[in-house]
Structures are given as C-alpha cells and as structure tokens.
Amino acid sequence: xxxxxxxxxxxxxxxTVRDRGGAKAGTVHAVSDVxxxxxxxxxxxxxxxxxxxxxxxxxxxLQAPPPKSGSVRLRGxxxxxxxxxxxxxxxxxxxxxxxxxxxxxxxxxxARELVEEPLVAFKVGTRAERHKRxxxxxxxxxxxxxxxxxxxxxxxxxxxxxxxxIARALALDPALIICDEPxxxxxxxxxxxxxxxxxxxxxELGLAYLFIAHDLALVKQVSDRxxxxxxxxxxxxxxxxxxxxxxLHPYTVALLASIPxxxxxxxxxxxxxxxxxxxxxxxxxxxxxxxxxxxxxxxDICATEEPPLRRLGDGHLAACHFPVGAQESNQTAPAxxxxxxxxxxx
Amino acid sequence: MSTNGVGASGPGELPAGGxxxxxxxxxxxxxxxxxxxxFRQHGSVVRAVDGLSYxxxxxxxxxxxxxxxxxKTVSSRAIIGLLPETARVTGSVRFEDQELIxxxxxxxxxxxxxxxxxxxxxxxxxxxxxxxxxxxxxxAIHLHADVSKATxxxxxxxxxxxxxxxxAAERFRQYPHQLSGGMRQRVMIAIAxxxxxxxxxxxxxxxxxDVTTQAQIMELLRDLQQRLGMALIMISHDLGLAxxxxxxxxxxxxxxxxxxxxxxxxxxxxxxxxxxxLLDAIPRLENPPHSPLTAVPxxxxxxxxxxxxxxxxxxxxxxxxxxxxxxxxxxxxxxxHRWACWHPCGLERTS
Numbered sequence: 246x247x248x249x250x251x252x253x254x255x256x257x258x259x260x261t262v263r264d265r266g267g268a269k270a271g272t273v274h275a276v277s278d279v280x281x282x283x284x285x286x287x288x289x290x291x292x293x294x295x296x297x298x299x300x301x302x303x304x305x306x307l308q309a310p311p312p313k314s315g316s317v318r319l320r321g322x323x324x325x326x327x328x329x330x331x332x333x334x335x336x337x338x339x340x341x342x343x344x345x346x347x348x349x350x351x352x353x354x355x356a357r358e359l360v361e362e363p364l365v366a367f368k369v370g371t372r373a374e375r376h377k378r379x380x381x382x383x384x385x386x387x388x389x390x391x392x393x394x395x396x397x398x399x400x401x402x403x404x405x406x407x408x409x410x411i412a413r414a415l416a417l418d419p420a421l422i423i424c425d426e427p428x429x430x431x432x433x434x435x436x437x438x439x440x441x442x443x444x445x446x447x448x449e450l451g452l453a454y455l456f457i458a459h460d461l462a463l464v465k466q467v468s469d470r471x472x473x474x475x476x477x478x479x480x481x482x483x484x485x486x487x488x489x490x491x492x493l494h495p496y497t498v499a500l501l502a503s504i505p506x507x508x509x510x511x512x513x514x515x516x517x518x519x520x521x522x523x524x525x526x527x528x529x530x531x532x533x534x535x536x537x538x539x540x541x542x543x544x545d546i547c548a549t550e551e552p553p554l555r556r557l558g559d560g561h562l563a564a565c566h567f568p569v570g571a572q573e574s575n576q577t578a579p580a581x582x583x584x585x586x587x588x589x590x591x
Numbered sequence: 592m593s594t595n596g597v598g599a600s601g602p603g604e605l606p607a608g609g610x611x612x613x614x615x616x617x618x619x620x621x622x623x624x625x626x627x628x629x630f631r632q633h634g635s636v637v638r639a640v641d642g643l644s645y646x647x648x649x650x651x652x653x654x655x656x657x658x659x660x661x662x663k664t665v666s667s668r669a670i671i672g673l674l675p676e677t678a679r680v681t682g683s684v685r686f687e688d689q690e691l692i693x694x695x696x697x698x699x700x701x702x703x704x705x706x707x708x709x710x711x712x713x714x715x716x717x718x719x720x721x722x723x724x725x726x727x728x729x730x731a732i733h734l735h736a737d738v739s740k741a742t743x744x745x746x747x748x749x750x751x752x753x754x755x756x757x758x759a760a761e762r763f764r765q766y767p768h769q770l771s772g773g774m775r776q777r778v779m780i781a782i783a784x785x786x787x788x789x790x791x792x793x794x795x796x797x798x799x800x801d802v803t804t805q806a807q808i809m810e811l812l813r814d815l816q817q818r819l820g821m822a823l824i825m826i827s828h829d830l831g832l833a834x835x836x837x838x839x840x841x842x843x844x845x846x847x848x849x850x851x852x853x854x855x856x857x858x859x860x861x862x863x864x865x866x867x868x869l870l871d872a873i874p875r876l877e878n879p880p881h882s883p884l885t886a887v888p889x890x891x892x893x894x895x896x897x898x899x900x901x902x903x904x905x906x907x908x909x910x911x912x913x914x915x916x917x918x919x920x921x922x923x924x925x926x927x928h929r930w931a932c933w934h935p936c937g938l939e940r941t942s
Contacts (some may be wrong), residue, residue, distance in 0.1 A: 279763040294801035295772070368717040390716040402890055433828060437872035437886035446882065459802055466884065467875040503806035508871050509854045513835060516806035522757065523771055 250453050251283040251306070251317075251339075256315035258298070258305045262528060266396065269530040275301040275380055276312070277477040281552075285420065288447065288454040290468030290485065292461055292500065297474040298458045303423045304320055306340060306455075308332055320420075320557050337367060340414035344408035344426035350398045354412040356383065357394040382412040386442060409570045415450070423455045428463070436519035440467065448501070457474045465489055470560070473497050476535040477527055479554060481559035491570050493563035495540045534566065616882035619646035619820050620790055621670070621707075621931050626682035626692075628662070628669050628846075636929035637895045639665040641846035642682075644921075648791065653824040654837030654854070656830055656869070660891055662846040663826045667792050671703040672696065686790070705735055706782035711713070712795040718767040724778050725751075727761030737740065750781040755811060773804035777811070784815065794826045809836050830869050834858055842866045845902035848921050852928040862928070862935035865903045900929070909934040 253518050258276040266556075293299045305312040308324050309424045317324045319335055327335060340363075343349040350359055356400050360382050380390040382486040386408040398406050407427065414422050427443070428436040443468065446452055458464050464471055464485075471488045473481040473496065481494040494581055499520035506513065522539045525531055531538050537547040546566055554564040628640040640662040647653050655663040669680050670691060674888055686689040686702060694702070711717050719727060728747040734736065740744070743822060744763075751759035754777040767775055776796060783791055797805040813836055816823050833840045834854060841851040842863065850863035861867045871885040889906040892898065894898040901907070902913040911935050 268721075280839070289940070296801065389887040420799060433869055433872045434658065434829075434887050436889070437884040438888070440874075442883055442888045444883065458876070461802070462874040462876050465876060465880060466882065468880055489876055499803055501876070503802040504876065505809075505829065505833040505835040506876070507834045507858070507870055509858050515810060516803060517810060520803050524772065 248319060248320075248321075248367045249282045250285045250286065250287075251281075251455075252316070252428065253302075253306060254280045254316040254318075256280070256302065256305055256312050257415040258301050258400035267524045270490065272431055273528055275525050275527060276305060276475050277530075278315075279474075279477075281472055281478050281479065281482065283453055283455060286447075286451045286453055288456055288468045290464035290471040290531065290550060291455060291457045292459065292464050292471060292501075294459055294524070296527060297528070298477040299423055301473050302474070303341070303455065303457060306423070306477070307341065310436065319554045322375070329528075337417045338420045339422045340417065340419040340421075341425065342407070342410050342427045344415050344429050346403065346410045347398055348428075349410055352398050353578075355395050355397055356388070356401070357390070359398075359409055360416055363413060367417060368557070369417070378416070379412075382415055383409075385415065385446070386412045387438075388412070391457070394455070394490060402435070403431050404439055407439055408442065411439075411446070415446065418450075421453045421455065425447065426459070429458065430459070460504075461489075461505070462504050473500070476525065476530055478535055478564065480536065481563040482554070483558065483562075483563075485560060487561050491558070491561075492569040493557055493570060494536075494565050495542050495567075495569055496536050497563075498569050499539075508523065534564070542569075577578065597799060599864045600877075606897050611883075615848045618649065619689065620649045621647040622683075622685040623670070624683040624685075624883055626666055626669060626684060627680070627774075629672065629679045630677055631679070632677075632895065635778075635895045636758050638898075639678075639845055639894060640669065640843055642921075643843070643846070644849055645841050645848060645851060646820050648818045649789070650816070650822055652813070652825055654833030654840045655824060655826045655843060656828070656833050656840055657843035658828055658891060660894070661843040662896060663843050665679050667826055670792070671707050671709065672699045673703070673709075685784055685810060694727050694812070704731075704784045706788055707790045707792065708786060708788035710776070710779050710793045710796045710814075711796065714772065714779045714799075715767065717779055718775060720767050723764050723766055725765075728778065728781050728785060731782045733935050735786035736820075746785075747781075751778075753784065753815065753901060754781045754858070755780070771804075772894060776800060776804075780812070780815070780930070787819070788821060790824065792824045792826065795828070796825075797832070798827070798829075801929075814861075819895070829867075831873055842869070845898065846894060847902065847931065848929070849903070849932070850922075850930040856928055860925075860928070860937060860939065862924070862930040863903075863932045864907050864934070864936060867936050868906075901933070909936075 256276055260275060262271040262273060262291065264270040264272045279302060288343050291299050301571050306317050311325055319338060322335060323333065324335055337504040338404060357379050359380045361375055364378060369375065388405060393405065428439050431439060456464060456467055468485045471483065472479055473494065475496050481488065481497050492501055499516065502519045503518050519541060520539050521528050525538055528553045533549050533551050534547045537543040552564045552566045554562050556562050557568060593775055624644050626640055626643040630637040632637055643666050668674050670684050672694065674680065682692060689701065689817045696899045724753050725747055727751055729743040732746050748759050748763065751762060754776050756762055756774060797808045800808060812823065827833060837854050839853050840857050844865050850866045861870060868887040874884065886904050892902050900915040901918050904910045904937050919931045920928055923929045
C-alpha cells in the first residue's frame with residue numbers, strides 16, 4: 246500500500262467523572278490504546294455500537310480535544326502537542342461530516358455561505374474566486390447552485406442538507422474526510438443516493454475516508470478495510486472481504502448475526518447465541534478482555550489476561566484468546582464451530 | 592442461557608392466535624378499510640393517509656414499511672385516536688366488533704393502552720424521568736386491573752422478568768436514566784404488556800437502539816407475541832427487519848399502500864418498483880466492497896399538492912405516460928398479493 250496518510254499509535258482518551266462535590270469519582274476509559282493506519286485514497290470503516298469510543302477516537306484524531314496520550318501523525322506530522330496555528334493549518338487536510346446535518350449546519354446561514362465559510366476562514370482566493378468555487382462544489386455534490394444556493398438548512402431535505410455538509414467538507418481539498426454516521430439519519434433511498442455520492446467523490450478526488458458507522462453491512466459496502474471497536478478497544482481489524490467472510494472476534498460474529506437479512510428464507514442464528522447481557526460501564530471496564538462478560542466463548546484466562554491485537558491472517562488482526570474459526574495452529578483454542586458454548590466464567 | 596421459566600406465571604396466557612389462516616381477513620383482529628387522514632395547514636390540505644386498507648389477523652405480525660412521511664405512523668395513530676385536532680380521519684377501523692373511527696374519547700380509552708398498546712421509538716421520552724421504573728409499571732397495572740398494591744408489585748416484577756430485564760427485583764427502584772436504551776425499551780414493552788393487549792403497535796421500536804440490542808428486542812417481541820398470542824403491527828423503514836420478523840408486509844408510499852403480501856411471497860416476487868428500489872438500496876453483506884447501490888433519484892412527493900397518477904411515477908425507472916395520468920388501483924392481482932402498478936416487475940410483457 247502507498248505511504249500512510251494517517252498513523253494513530255497507542256491513542257488513549259480518558260475523561261474524569263466527578264461527583265457533586267467535585268471530587269474525582271472515576272475515569273471513563275473512552276479509547277484505550279488504539280493504533281491504526283490509513284493510506285492515501287483508502288477507506289477504513291470503523292464499526293462499533295454506542296459507547297464503543299468510535300466518535301471519541303475521531304475527535305481525538307482531530308485534537309478536539311487532544312488525546313490523553315499517544316500519537317497521531319498526518320503525512321508524517323505529529324498532531325499531538327502541535328501549536329495552535331500549526332494545528333489550524335494541519336486540520337485543513339482533515340474534514341468531518343456528521344450524522345445530523347441540521348445539527349451541524351448553522352440554521353441561519355444559506356447553503357452558499359455555509360460552503361464558503363471554510364474558504365473565508367483559510368483566506369482562500371478572492372471573493373469572486375470563492376463564489377466560483379462554491380458553485381463548483383455545490384454542483385459536485387449534485388445540488389444546482391442557482392436553485393439551492395440561497396436556501397437555509399430548514400428549506401432543504403435531509404439528503405440535500407447532508408450534501409451541503411459534504412460540499413463544505415470538500416471546500417479546502419482535504420486528503421481525509423472523517424464521516425461519523427453520515428447516512429444514519431437519512432431514509433433508505435436517500436441514503437443510497439448519498440452513499441453513491443461519497444463513492445463518486447472518493448474515486449474522482451482520490452479521497453481517503455474514515456467511515457464511522459454502526460451498520461456492518463453499510464460499512465462493508467464502502468470500505469477497503471474494517472476496524473471493529475468494543476468498549477474503547479480495537480478488537481478486530483482486517484481487509485473488508487476477509488473480515489466478513491471469516492470474522493475472528495466473537496464480537497464481530499455477534500454484530501454480523503444482528504443484521505436483519507432482507508431475505509426471509511435466510512436462516513437466522515439467534516443473536517442470543519452470540520452475545521448476552523448489556524454493555525458494561527466504560528468507567529469500570531472488565532478486567533482482561535473487555536468483551537468477556539458478554540462472550541459465549543469466554544474462559545478463565547479471558548478475565549486475567551488481556552488478549553493482544555495479533556495478526557492471524559493476511560492483514561487480519563484480532564484481540565482474542567479463542568478466535569472464531571481458529572485456523573491458525575493455536576492448540577489452546579477450543580475446536581468450536583461457534584455457537585452457544587456457555588463457559589460460566591462470571 | 593435461555594433460562595426463561597418466567598412466562599408460565601406471566602400476565603395471563605391469552606389463547607394462541609387462531610390457526611395458520613395466513614392472510615384471510617375473516618376473523619381478523621383489526622380491519623382497516625379506506626382509511627384517510629387529512630391535515631389542514633394554512634388553507635392547504637395535506638393528505639397524510641390516502642385510502643389505506645389492510646387487516647391484522649389474530650396473533651400475527653404485519654410489517655408497515657416505508658420512508659419518513661409515507662403515512663405509516665399517522666395511520667397507526669389514527670387507529671387509536673392519537674392524532675391532533677387538526678386531523679380529519681375518515682374510513683373504517685374495526686377492532687374485533689367495534690368501530691374505532693369516530694369513537695368517543697371515553698370509549699376509546701377502554702381500547703387504547705388496554706386492548707391495543709403501543710411502543711414508540713424513543714423510550715427515553717416515553718418514560719417519566721422522575722418516577723422509578725417499578726412505579727411506572729405498577730401504575731399501568733393499576734390502570735387496567737383492580738388489584739392490591741402487593742399484587743401489582745408482584746405482577747410488575749413478573750413483567751420485568753418476562754421482558755428479560757436482568758435483576759428485575761433490584762431494578763424496580765431504579766430511575767429511567769440509570770438504564771441503557773435497550774433496557775428502557777424493555778420497560779416500555781413491560782408497560783405495554785401490563786394490560787395484556789390483543790394488539791401491540793411497535794412504531795420504529797428498535798430504530799434508536801444499537802444493532803445487537805435491536806436484534807435482541809426483536810427476538811424478545813417475537814417470543815412474547817408467540818407466547819401471549821398477541822398480534823403485532825411493526826412499523827419500520829427497514830425492509831430487512833420486516834423480512835426477518837413479519838408474517839405479512841405492507842409497503843406504503845405517499846400515504847397509500849403500494850404492495851402487500853405474505854413476507855415470503857413479497858420478497859420472492861417483488862412487483863412494485865418502489866419495493867424493488869427499497870430492497871436494492873439495502874447494503875448487502877454478499878456485495879464486495881465499493882459495489883454501487885442502485886439509487887433511485889428524487890424525493891417523495893409533497894403531500895400538500897394534488898396527486899395525479901401514480902405517486903412514485905416521478906422516480907420510477909419503468910414509468911410511462913399512463914402512470915403519470917392514472918393512478919393504478921391497489922388490487923389483489925395474484926392470490927394474496929396486491930400491488931398498485933401498471934408495469935409490475937417480472938410481469939412486463941413485450942408490447
């Protein structure tokens with residue numbers, strides 16, 4: 246693969262929880278020792294449920310707020326600890342698109358002004374040049390500038406507003422766009438339209454995406470590689486094809502089993518066989534493997550030793566003592582076909 | 592793992608739904624005929640529901656599927672009289688032998704929440720944040736049955752166990768904010784079940800939840816439904832969810848029914864291009880990365896304007912002049928399979 250665009254190493258983000266008196270009541274372990282890499286023009290899908298830390302990770306990459314520890318390098322430039330002006334310049338290359346365009350776009354501004362604003366902030370071109378660029382950008386995302394340029398967000402549909410947000414993110418020619426659930430608030434058909442737009446922009450502009458979503462099927466549709474997060478930890482990373490064909494981590498298996506198939510004759514495996522209970526609190530995450538309290542394969546060792554993220558296939562890594570499928574010569578792995586193996590550990 | 596010896600003493604076992612009658616409307620629990628809902632706004636009329644007909648057999652699940660604004664929620668609220676005063680509702684909704692449209696509010700209260708219960712998308716907003724969840728469940732029990740405090744308490748714990756809330760007895764004293772979204776939705780379901788309803792309307796009940804939680808709640812609903820013989824109207828935008836959990840699917844567009852059939856038949860022989868478009872827009876696990884999704888252009892029509900022709904015609908890939916001028920009727924065109932289209936998929940003849 247080409248040179249890494251983004252390198253994240255041992256990133257840790259924690260927040261202090263205080264009680265009413267202001268004394269420290271605990272620490273939220275939002276992101277714990279996450280490392281990942283993204284090449285130019287590559288799409289990395291980041292999957293996880295609420296509270297997995299995927300959005301916190303995205304914000305830590307943008308230094309908003311900066312992480313507690315770890316390193317974030319963008320084209321070799323370390324962002325952690327960078328001075329304000331330098332960081333401002335560096336951020337130009339990374340833009341973000343959020344889930345709810347109506348929440349992320351100022352309701353009082355017109356589409357044209359919203360798209361122009363980053364150009365003004367970075368003092369790009371003359372007024373006339375900027376206006377020309379805004380028209381190009383609106384056109385690029387499939388909005389007719391004369392029809393939609395003067396509209397305010399509430400005069401747009403959800404899909405149109407998200408297109409404005411995307412045009413705004415593209416204004417400064419970024420190399421990387423972090424998409425945080427960019428289509429989750431849209432209707433099915435509009436979602437397909439916006440996904441098609443993101444794909445077209447990727448090939449036309451050579452963009453890299455960090456594509457954050459909870460929907461595994463959707464992530465597969467757009468990603469070259471996929472990373473799965475659970476409770477602040479990366480549990481599995483791999484090329485999209487092999488991760489879906491041969492998931493290694495039991496949590497990935499549970500996520501896959503949760504997707505309702507649009508084929509009524511498909512045999513469904515009950516989700517209850519693949520995951521149980523509720524997400525533990527990130528203030529006091531389980532010892533050892535954080536997934537063990539919900540894992541059907543958990544054994545004693547899972548509570549005492551944290552499984553490292555290790556390479557188990559071609560570019561395919563998982564953090565599990567007893568990976569599913571277990572094709573590698575790991576004599577400790579139980580020969581399970583996966584399923585409701587209930588090891589009563591807790 | 593599946594230790595659930597709870598249901599036995601659960602909130603009374605209703606007789607299991609009558610037979611495998613499939614779709615036949617005789618003996619239907621709920622029968623909606625030509626339901627129309629208009630909203631008057633600044634002199635214009637918005638036709639939110641425009642002549643909807645369907646039936647829900649006892650103990651079965653009907654999936655109402657469509658995008659935002661297609662009328663799926665409005666039509667189900669019309670059933671239980673939960674629409675604002677500005678709404679004008681006509682048509683007929685028969686529940687058992689009772690006509691619900693035009694029913695006085697006092698009589699409606701004997702049906703709503705009692706025989707027909709509802710679970711909404713956002714459990715955080717449906718629960719009272721200042722009351723312990725146990726009290727909210729017992730309140731629902733007291734509302735529907737004249738029982739002692741102790742009995743209500745016991746039954747509330749039973750209900751909490753029935754919806755598989757872990758550590759039910761301890762949770763009794765917790766507040767909604769102490770629960771996760773999935774657990775709150777379980778509480779909502781427990782409250783809905785307190786009156787032993789014959790019909791449960793689940794309006795996007797799992798949409799706000801995480802994927803694994805969504806699957807758990809859907810499995811719970813299906814299990815409860817089979818155990819209690821309750822019928823279920825499942826309102827969702829997700830055709831995939833309907834494929835997995837509904838017995839029959841009604842696809843709605845622009846306030847109308849556009850395709851309706853038993854689930855398997857519908858997915859095997861999709862006739863309406865809109866249903867096809869919805870299916871094609873769902874990302875599939877079988878697709879390789881970066882494979883394009885078929886995206887139908889455009890947006891749903893403005894329901895404040897008079898509709899001429901088929902409402903899907905501006906977006907439809909098989910559109911002809913006939914579609915733009917005449918709305919196709921929503922009729923049974925194959926056994927148990929209705930659709931509203933002049934050019935149904937898979938049946939196009941060379942002309």
